[in-house]
Amino acid sequence: MRRILHIDASYSSESSVSRILSQEFITAWKMFHPEDAIVYRDLGHFPVPYINEAWITAVHSPPESHTPETIEALRESNILLEEFLAVDCYVFGVPMYGFTIPARLKAYLEHLIRVGCTYEVSKNGVRGLVHGKKALFITSRGGNYPPGSPFGEDHQEPYLRTIFSSFGITDIQFVNASNLVLGDREQSISTAQATLQTLAAHW
Template sequence: MTHILHIDSSSRTERSISRQLTKEFIHVWKQIHPHDTITYRDLRHSPVPFIDESWIAAAFSPPEQATPELTAALSISDELIDELLAADLYVFGIPMYNYSIPANFKAYIDQIVRVRRTFMVVADGYEGLVKDKKMLVITTRGGSYAASSLDFQAPFLQAVFELIGITDITFIHAENLSMGAEARQESLATARQAIQQFIETWQMTTTLSTW
């Protein structure tokens, strides 16, 4: 059985294409894997707080110096990290905002990237502690960034999740969504095919590994 953590981050609701695509993913997935479990988090409706001074003091204090106040400052972070560690597959819907990610998803990242919980400092750098996970990131973008140096969304997500140990990351970019109806339809059809392909590949891999 697979446990999925599904997160949406668009500031739009009904009109959001990233929400629509992650929803379609979950719908198809549930038809094939009806017993799999899903945790859903909506960062627009239930935003996580920005980290603050007490969060930073608590996160970087040695565990033996923990006080009730320091422990309390990390309670939301602990909850989000426990939720992250409990899942096997992440399905994240993340629009491009101003070449990067929505602020609510950055707030989420700042809560879960935490020394001693999701990464360790080691002699030659960092060691991620979130191991053996897979991630699917469905991005939505008004334009196209295939040949652009302005994509600060996917490279950032790749780097920050690799830091905490998540190296198996698939991106499906639904691009050109603001470039007219034809371009949008073409892009959505390609994204839907890629979603189907992801699910089929997963099924083939897990079937082979159980032989």
């Protein structure tokens, strides 16, 4: 049995394409893998706290020096970290906001950037500590943003690949529903749906 962490990051509800697609994938996944467990977190509607000075102090100091303030600063953060490390696969529904990811998703990811837990630093550089896991990012975008696009640059996929690779997670796949505003919206959604149905059986 595998454990899947399913996260939605859109601030919208029923109108969110990324939510619709991620839920359709999970529904199909359950049909093919009924024994697997799904853990769900809705960052768009239930945001995690932003890290602050107390959090930074806590993660860079020994536990015996922690104060009630630093202990509290890590309380929810530790829950997020333990949840992240306890699963086998990640499924993210991520809209593109301002050419990148939603602020609430970035706030979540900052809780996971924990030296000694998700990565380590040595004279040879940064090495990820989270191995044997894979991630699927299901994104929605108003346009299409190849290099040199007149409509802007994609800072969403490169950032997510970089941060997850720094954790040691390199089995990463993207299914992008692009051109939802600047192109054929229905065709883009249909193509993403077909890709996700195939992935649900074989990912």
